[in-house]
Amino acid sequence: MIxxxxxxxxxxxxLALDRAVRRGLDVRFLFNIHEGSSGRVRFHxxxxxxxxxxxxxxxxxxxxxxxxxxxxESALIGVLETxxxxxxxxxxxxxxxxxxxxxxxxERLRPLGLAHGEPLWGDPLETLLDEFLDRGYRTRIVSVNLxxxxxxxxxxxxxxxxxxxxxxxxxxxxxxxxxxxxxxxxDGPLFRRPVPTREAGTFERDGHRILDLVSEGYG
Numbered sequence: 001m002i003x004x005x006x007x008x009x010x011x012x013x014x015l016a017l018d019r020a021v022r023r024g025l026d027v028r029f030l031f032n033i034h035e036g037s038s039g040r041v042r043f044h045x046x047x048x049x050x051x052x053x054x055x056x057x058x059x060x061x062x063x064x065x066x067x068x069x070x071x072x073e074s075a076l077i078g079v080l081e082t083x084x085x086x087x088x089x090x091x092x093x094x095x096x097x098x099x100x101x102x103x104x105x106x107e108r109l110r111p112l113g114l115a116h117g118e119p120l121w122g123d124p125l126e127t128l129l130d131e132f133l134d135r136g137y138r139t140r141i142v143s144v145n146l147x148x149x150x151x152x153x154x155x156x157x158x159x160x161x162x163x164x165x166x167x168x169x170x171x172x173x174x175x176x177x178x179x180x181x182x183x184x185x186x187d188g189p190l191f192r193r194p195v196p197t198r199e200a201g202t203f204e205r206d207g208h209r210i211l212d213l214v215s216e217g218y219g
Contacts, residue, residue: 001025001026001089001090001115002026002028002029002086002087002088002089002090003020003025003026003027003028003029003088003089003090003091003092003117004027004028004029004030004031004063004083004088004090004091004092005017005020005027005029005030005031005091005092005093005094006030006031006032006091006092006093006094007030007031007032007051007054007055007062008032008041008044008046008094008182009032009041009044009046009050009051009054009183009184009185010044010094010139010182010183010184010185011132011137011139011158011183011185012094012095012096012120012128012175012177013094014094014132014137014139014185014188014190015094015119015120015128015131015132015135015137016092016093016094016118016119016120017030017058017092017190018135018137018188018189018190019119019120020092020117020119021190023119025090025092025117027060027092028060028061028088029060029061029062029063029083029086029088030054030055030058030060030061030062030063031062031063031064031079031083032048032051032062032063032064033064033065033066033067033072033075033076033079034048034051034064034065034066034067035066035067036066036067036068037068039066042206043143043145043179043182043206043208044142044143044182044184044210045142045143045182045203045205045208045210045211045212046142046182046184046213047212047213047214047215048064049215050184050195050197050213050214050215051064052064053195053215054185054186054195057191057192057193057194057195058190058191058192059192063079063082063083063086064079065078065079073108076108077108077112080108080109080112080114081112083114084112084113084114088114089114089115090114090115090116090117091105091109091114091115091116091117092117092118092119093105093116093117093118094118094119094120095118095120095121096120096121096122096123096125096128096175096177097121097122097177098177098178102116102118102121125173125174125175125177126174128175129163129174129175133158133159133160135188135189136188136189137185137187137188137189138157138185138186138187138188139157139158139183139184139185139186140155140156140157140158140183140184140186140211140213141153141154141155141156141158141162141181141182141183141211142154142155142182142183142184142210142211142213143181143182143208143209143210143211144180144181144208144209145179145180145181145207145208146204146207146208146209147207148171148172148178148179148180149166149169149172149176149180149181150165150166150169151209153165153166153181154202154209154210154211155199155211158183166180166181182208184197184213195215196215196216197213197214197215197216198213198214198216199211199212199213199214200212200213200214
């Protein structure tokens with residue numbers, strides 16, 4: 001069976017892909033839905049060209065589309081129909097423990113006859129973070145929800161020291177599963193080469209402080 005994976009550019013999607021590949025699943029596509037007005041992944045703030053650079057470095061085909069405010073569902077259905085037409089039979093996500101989100105996607109996949117996979121589902125957060133780091137993946141925090149996170153996390157590479165800082169924040173999810181922070185993965189064992197970036201400042205949008213990364217291209 002051919003699989004596609006929902007791709008935001010962050011650590012959870014990366015570990016879901018890593019697990020799927022190690023389990024022998026035939027993952028051929030990544031898919032991403034970005035904001036039409038900004039060309040960025042919502043809340044993550046990652047530019048679409050960086051998502052494309054990741055897919056290229058991973059050697060996978062990227063299927064992308066854009067959405068307008070309040071129109072995510074129709075954009076998703078369009079992407080799923082495209083994937084099905086390309087021979088995809090199963091769609092994978094990097095959800096961990098938010099059942100309402102998992103169920104929402106399941107309700108949209110089922111009518112199309114697409115299987116729903118969750119490689120990370122239900123595992124302890126500490127286990128997932130340890131596995132991500134032990135596998136040798138590298139990621140930076142590129143977006144922080146200012147109501148739930150800390151602005152000083154922005155731009156830092158996620159490591160065990162930073163995880164302990166996040167743990168010390170009352171009610172914070174150390175994996176950022178409730179949106180405390182979002183990440184951009186730039187290197188690791190599945191990458192054919194790192195994804196080089198440079199910083200182009202910061203900005204705030206929708207209650208998030210976002211690090212604006214720009215692709216440096218490949219040397």
